[in-house]
Amino acid sequence: MDAELKQFIGKLDTLDFKKMYNDNFFWTWDKTDDELAAVFTVADALRHLRENNISTRIFDSGLGISIFRDNSTRTRFSFASACNLLGLTPQDLDEKKSQIAHGETVRETANMVSFMADVIGIRDDMYIGKGHTYQKTVADAVEKGYRDGILEQKPTLVNLQCDVDHPTQCMADMEEVIHYFGGVENLKGKKLVMSWAYSPSYGKPLSVPQGVIGLMTRFGMDVVLAHPDGYDVMPETEEIARKNAAKSGGSFTKTNNMAEAFEGADIVYPKSWAPFAMMETRTNLYGEGDFEGIDRLEKQMLEHNKEYMDWCCTEKLMKTTNNGKALYLHCLPADIEGVSCERGEVEAPVFNAALDTLYKEASYKPYIIAAMIFLAKEKNPQAALEKLAARNMPRFFC
Amino acid sequence: MDAELKQFIGKLDTLDFKKMYNDNFFWTWDKTDDELAAVFTVADALRHLRENNISTRIFDSGLGISIFRDNSTRTRFSFASACNLLGLTPQDLDEKKSQIAHGETVRETANMVSFMADVIGIRDDMYIGKGHTYQKTVADAVEKGYRDGILEQKPTLVNLQCDVDHPTQCMADMEEVIHYFGGVENLKGKKLVMSWAYSPSYGKPLSVPQGVIGLMTRFGMDVVLAHPDGYDVMPETEEIARKNAAKSGGSFTKTNNMAEAFEGADIVYPKSWAPFAMMETRTNLYGEGDFEGIDRLEKQMLEHNKEYMDWCCTEKLMKTTNNGKALYLHCLPADIEGVSCERGEVEAPVFNAALDTLYKEASYKPYIIAAMIFLAKEKNPQAALEKLAARNMPRFFC
Amino acid sequence: MDAELKQFIGKLDTLDFKKMYNDNFFWTWDKTDDELAAVFTVADALRHLRENNISTRIFDSGLGISIFRDNSTRTRFSFASACNLLGLTPQDLDEKKSQIAHGETVRETANMVSFMADVIGIRDDMYIGKGHTYQKTVADAVEKGYRDGILEQKPTLVNLQCDVDHPTQCMADMEEVIHYFGGVENLKGKKLVMSWAYSPSYGKPLSVPQGVIGLMTRFGMDVVLAHPDGYDVMPETEEIARKNAAKSGGSFTKTNNMAEAFEGADIVYPKSWAPFAMMETRTNLYGEGDFEGIDRLEKQMLEHNKEYMDWCCTEKLMKTTNNGKALYLHCLPADIEGVSCERGEVEAPVFNAALDTLYKEASYKPYIIAAMIFLAKEKNPQAALEKLAARNMPRFFC
Missing domain, CATH: 3.40.50.1370 (Aspartate/ornithine carbamoyltransferase)
Structure with a gap:
């Protein structure tokens, strides 16, 4: 393991971010200073690994669901890039192509798209009082679905912009x-x-x-x-x-x-x-x-x-x-x-x-999103980074 | 290999489902009782492996094509999840973005999208007498394309809902x-x-x-x-x-x-x-x-x-x-x-x-679809399940 | 390594195509006879490997961006297939869903979607004097982004049809x-x-x-x-x-x-x-x-x-x-x-x-596109082909 990665891991060792495990990311002010520092550090570490051609795929399969209720270029591609970086396949829920018009409820749809979803990213910023509420409803629904044994894994919600925070x-x-x-x-x-x-x-x-x-x-x-x-x-x-x-x-x-x-x-x-x-x-x-x-x-x-x-x-x-x-x-x-x-x-x-x-x-956005997912998924992020470095799978072969 | 997986494999050993290899799935009544039992058993086995964090990727690359002629949420995501679970990249043929309006025939389109397709899933349920006919035309076209050496692999057709059966x-x-x-x-x-x-x-x-x-x-x-x-x-x-x-x-x-x-x-x-x-x-x-x-x-x-x-x-x-x-x-x-x-x-x-x-x-739908694909692709599904267990590649790393 | 692959590599040894490394593909007449011969040879080699169930994934992660300013079926699926064959995840930039209408410039968008993009394929054939110009602008933008350290890798541009050449x-x-x-x-x-x-x-x-x-x-x-x-x-x-x-x-x-x-x-x-x-x-x-x-x-x-x-x-x-x-x-x-x-x-x-x-x-189109990408990415394509054969990872497992 190179010195720079060691430094990132050393930095993480000084921080308390246990509560991020299996949690969502709605607003920065929900998080402690240590937790935000952990996101910055993991983002830098993932970027460092990729720049050194070391794969950071922690998922062999799995979906990263996105729901965009407003147009987007950079956030859409940042989310797709973050998913791809970790091994998830981005899958967009285009509400126009869905049966939501046929009377699905938010709670139902949330579970229906999540059977193999490890993360859900949502942009819903159009109406005050609506965006965050929608994201919270989705997160609660899949949380319940996970607890009730319907979902095999709990998808992490990442706020890709709501009415309150971005x-x-x-x-x-x-x-x-x-x-x-x-x-x-x-x-x-x-x-x-x-x-x-x-x-x-x-x-x-x-x-x-x-x-x-x-x-x-x-x-x-x-x-x-x-x-x-x-x-x-x-x-x-x-x-x-x-x-x-x-x-x-x-x-x-x-x-x-x-x-x-x-x-x-x-x-x-x-x-x-x-x-x-x-x-x-x-x-x-x-x-x-x-x-x-x-x-x-x-x-x-x-x-x-x-x-x-x-x-x-x-x-x-x-x-x-x-x-x-x-x-x-x-x-x-x-x-x-x-x-x-x-x-x-x-x-x-x-x-x-x-x-x-x-x-x-x-250019930091894909890494920030990936770090949010990484910290919600890996129980021991320091160990995970070490193992990725040890696995040493090339991002680009030859 | 754990006892539960052994049971699934033992169950498969008692069934005759040889004809499913390289075949399509249109209607349940085309299939024998043994064949349906094989689908249920493989679905359970794949779910068991995933729940135990064992990757079921049998494809290193390859596309899973979907054609939705009616809106869909759960079937769309179930198909994408099933493809992803097996290692295929879902790719939707959006007829509005295609040149079908420019005079392509169904047979032509079917071959053109299938050069690297291992499975084609179609939903076409809007008109009596039309949906199944369309699916059959696509399946026949790629079957012929495969026999004629145009396609390197024969894409399996999975009926994602027609006018007759779902x-x-x-x-x-x-x-x-x-x-x-x-x-x-x-x-x-x-x-x-x-x-x-x-x-x-x-x-x-x-x-x-x-x-x-x-x-x-x-x-x-x-x-x-x-x-x-x-x-x-x-x-x-x-x-x-x-x-x-x-x-x-x-x-x-x-x-x-x-x-x-x-x-x-x-x-x-x-x-x-x-x-x-x-x-x-x-x-x-x-x-x-x-x-x-x-x-x-x-x-x-x-x-x-x-x-x-x-x-x-x-x-x-x-x-x-x-x-x-x-x-x-x-x-x-x-x-x-x-x-x-x-x-x-x-x-x-x-x-x-x-x-x-x-x-x-x-929640069973993604696994049912994956099992249909698995049984059409693997000549010896029991051996394949054993090899997946032996390979023991984690679905989620760390 | 089998005899046929040896022949392809031997053929490549006789050709001078050094300049294709890290370059784009706009028009065939930009390329020397040797360079075109290299594309044909690598296309055949990749097809040969796939037909023998040997994975040609040279990317463990990474995106292949497509921009279609005209409808397309076969080119769209050929590009997706080529990306998938090499391990890239196809990601379409649908301009209608983007913020381009909100005043993005071409140069900006090009960089924004490319943070993890290894290739960008563009179809823009509608207006004389426009299509190639647009492609060139995108290629120059990401080239500059790469030189300035914004992009970690230089995405290769592949012309999927312009006003001049296809x-x-x-x-x-x-x-x-x-x-x-x-x-x-x-x-x-x-x-x-x-x-x-x-x-x-x-x-x-x-x-x-x-x-x-x-x-x-x-x-x-x-x-x-x-x-x-x-x-x-x-x-x-x-x-x-x-x-x-x-x-x-x-x-x-x-x-x-x-x-x-x-x-x-x-x-x-x-x-x-x-x-x-x-x-x-x-x-x-x-x-x-x-x-x-x-x-x-x-x-x-x-x-x-x-x-x-x-x-x-x-x-x-x-x-x-x-x-x-x-x-x-x-x-x-x-x-x-x-x-x-x-x-x-x-x-x-x-x-x-x-x-x-x-x-x-x-059916050659996916392989031609994959060969163009391969030659732009691999500094030593012959060695890369040899290593792929030696790695001997199955495209389809079991």
Whole structure:
């Protein structure tokens, strides 16, 4: 076993993450600091093994089920890649091709697709109050199915984005931050700005800004949430951010002034989202089946957005950050001025200068997902990593 | 090798199923009693190996093709699970994405997708006289392709539901019955009711009731087919049921009285279907391209159904069964009163009380499909099972 | 190692194909004669191993991404089969389910789906000047991603049909020709006719006739391109054909007379395509977003086609070929008179007589694709083949 892998295993030995075994991953704030550190460490270890052409297949067969209730490219492929990396065959439940319309219940479907499923990944971020509830229902159903002896194994649920959090995204973002600054120990006192930015497109989910403030306040950084008046996120997640900051020795503050937020920042995450209050109205309209009302509301949101077109991550703003070179984060795809839209979240030169770190940031996602699965499946992850290294099966033969 | 596996192999040694090698699986009544017993036994053996974390991958590579001409959740995932369990990669032929519209023939398509296919599963249950014919055409085409040296292996066809039979469903149902009553030897004299039940939804296929009476009359049970006047199934399948019952020492009777049927029953299978005569008319309209006519007919069917709203599996009816606790079977999804519809096939308390056995029933399907493939591929299934046990490759590593 | 495999390896030892390592496959005319010979040889070697139940899985995990911007059956399944044969999991990027509509750029998407991708196959043949450009953009993006350390491996691009060439099809066609005539050495002086034929269907891509004349002029054959006045292909590809013919000691000629072309032919490839000039107009209309104009143009094309209904591969014409039995090639599906259309590309008796060779021709495609991937991935393909034979892992176990 090489020295680097030994280090990862040594790191895991210092952490307590016993409760992750056979558990699900809904929100980062459900997890302890040690548990999150375990995810980062296993992600790095799996990447290290793959880069050294050592297979990390812990499954000889088995399915990884995905359910996407919203379009997706990178999360879809990240999930498929993570499953494949561990030996699971990705299988998408396309609700349009299913009999759900014929009266299946969520609980029933969850069990029916899970007879050979080791993991279920769900993206359901469209309606406030719905996404997490749906994921929880699925997880409870298969948990019960497992306990009742219907399922031979308990599929782990991985939240691929709900209405509240987007943990695989934010953990990948965070891993980029950690590697960029050379370790968690260097983050204390860094200023990170989660800022709203103008977008001409549809009302984007709140789960990214909420996930970012819920996660990134845990590392002693000074986290600033900036948005125009009225573009609040869910108050519960602000509360979590506040508590995290207090506990970690950092801070969590809010401002309606983008320029003030960017001043001296080390990390910026400028991104559009829809106001929470409007998202709640939208959910109510959905509950009433008022799809015309939803259309009207979305048009109204876009009109409303237009009042804040100046909330753009410009070259000028970037110059005001620490040394003029804050790390620019985005979950992608971004609304780039002059590329995908006339006015948008970011100026093209800012975006283009950041391409390498942006793509690197995205590249962690498959490993983060794989690490979440690995920690839920392996009772002794350190031993499992050792055994994989000892088995030494090549990922690519010859 | 453990004792349980030894028992399965011992059981297989007593059966004659040589003809299943390299053959297809269309209808249960094509198969001898020994052949069906072999499917049940191999299904149990594969499940036993998997539960003991022993890989049952007999394929290192190869595709399992599925063609779904009707929506599906459980059959789709059961087929994918079965393929995965044996090492095949599921690959769906989505006819909308294919060039079939560009003038391919069935025979051509069948060969074109089969160069590396070891199995083809087809669901085509929409039109009387069409589904089986299509499956037979595909099977004949690849058989010829194999004989002519175009295909290196002969893909086995597995009927995932046609207009006549639904063998993977009914075999899974039957395996639940066998396990529930502790063995085939305990079924003699049991009363099983295949009953029509009211549904407010579309005209459901006949293949389940037909498959049930065609299969379950082979075990010495007293099988009763109950339906309102006019809701007959295909006469050929009734004929098969009659012959089976005579041969097995059981009985096959019909009634238009649901209450009478349930009286003292050990097993009940209440489920909606469309009247055969109307399904034939529907096929003719389809042949004439009269889609408006089909719409009209379907509305008419639903209106007609409404006359029989009292055909519901109620708590009251269930109390009249043997000891008031008949085994409740359903292929799912069911039309549950107050859950998926106002009036439907079953009352919610009856359905909910049966959830565990219902899900268990469904859980056999992947193994039944895998067993059908296994028996078509392995020349000596007993030896193959022994070798899998000896290879002792873990399904889940560490 | 058996004698036949030894021969394949011996053949490879005589060829120079070093540059294929880590490279893409866009057009056959990018490749040297040795490189094409290597593809044919590796394809045969992989087929030989599979036929002898020896696994050719060189990947323990990894994805094979496909992007189909046009419908496809055989290419879709050929690609999936090739990936599966080598151990990669096929994963389709369905652009409708992706966030491309949300403003992703091609470069971004290419990287986002490629974190664990070893190969990307693309079909994009709808618009002149677009398909190849798109493929090149994707290949450049992942090449850069690999160089910048974002991707751990460089995905190889395989052209599954562009606006210019259809190399996996034409190489499969060519392999059928080689095997049919017992080796490349027997092709000198053979007359091959790539002929336009009437089709009542949509404006078919030019990539097949272009690919055929660009490839098949390299083997010393007398290649004739026959089409009605105005149905020209891209002039660049004719230029390539001309140069190839001169170099190989064969010839490349053109005619507007189908009967003259067929006279004494050894191989005929009668197939419809749209006139290049009209395809260019179509691209311009597309650029202008004039979809009504495109519809109008397509109707005009079909009207125009009707003037050449007599361009059909009839029994009578076939009798005028060498000994009346020229090898009939087609990429499938064909427009068969009296089967898929009233008047079309070929008479049913001609097509039916050729079924076996036609299907055989198609059966090479998965192996051609697999060989392209193999040569791009294995630094020393001969050693890799030897090691696969020595590993002797069964494709099918027991």
